[in-house]
Amino acid sequence: MPSFSPPRRDRPWWHNYVLAAVSIFICACGIYVHLPGMHLMGVTPNWLLVWLITWSRRYPVAIAVLTGVSLGLVQDAMVGGDWLPTHTLGLTIAGGVTAWLQQQNLMREDVISIALLVFVGAVGVETLLGLQFWLLGQDFGHLWVKQQRIALTSAVLSSLWTPLLYVPLNLWWRSPDDAPKV
Numbered sequence: 497m498p499s500f501s502p503p504r505r506d507r508p509w510w511h512n513y514v515l516a517a518v519s520i521f522i523c524a525c526g527i528y529v530h531l532p533g534m535h536l537m538g539v540t541p542n543w544l545l546v547w548l549i550t551w552s553r554r555y556p557v558a559i560a561v562l563t564g565v566s567l568g569l570v571q572d573a574m575v576g577g578d579w580l581p582t583h584t585l586g587l588t589i590a591g592g593v594t595a596w597l598q599q600q601n602l603m604r605e606d607v608i609s610i611a612l613l614v615f616v617g618a619v620g621v622e623t624l625l626g627l628q629f630w631l632l633g634q635d636f637g638h639l640w641v642k643q644q645r646i647a648l649t650s651a652v653l654s655s656l657w658t659p660l661l662y663v664p665l666n667l668w669w670r671s672p673d674d675a676p677k678v
Contacts (some may be wrong), residue, residue, distance in 0.1 A: 581628030
């Protein structure tokens with residue numbers, strides 16, 4: 497049975513929770529950062545998706561799904577607008593699928609695998625967002641062209657910037673048993 501607590505380290509237990517809260521806050525603020533190379537055609541990386549996929553590998557599916565719901569609500573609150581459409585559905589599925597893939601040992605733990613998963617997750621999240629817009633009555637022809645551009649741009653940027661978040665968090669959360677032997 498998987499554990500519901502973060503991986504054990506030589507640090508006090510609360511350090512993992514502080515790191516998680518601070519890194520989520522930084523990722524949420526990253527929505528508004530438009531540095532050169534961090535935005536393309538008005539689209540920025542989906543930092544909360546990158547964080548969720550990095551984090552979900554270490555937890556059971558139910559916890560990853562709940563975290564996806566929480567981060568989706570945070571992202572909806574950050575971007576404002578109406579209650580629908582929502583990022584919650586896409587992030588919930590992305591967190592659940594990531595945890596399930598890790599549980600089934602179908603995922604390797606390297607930067608390229610995580611970046612590929614972030615790419616697919618970003619396309620999925622943006623596609624689900626587009627489907628929600630379509631269900632609310634937007635013209636499918638215009639919406640389809642716009643969502644393709646947004647989905648691919650978000651996926652490329654998110655996967656390219658994944659190592660910036662994945663590498664330090666993975667090093668912090670790595671259990672002492674996973675440390676390289678010298």
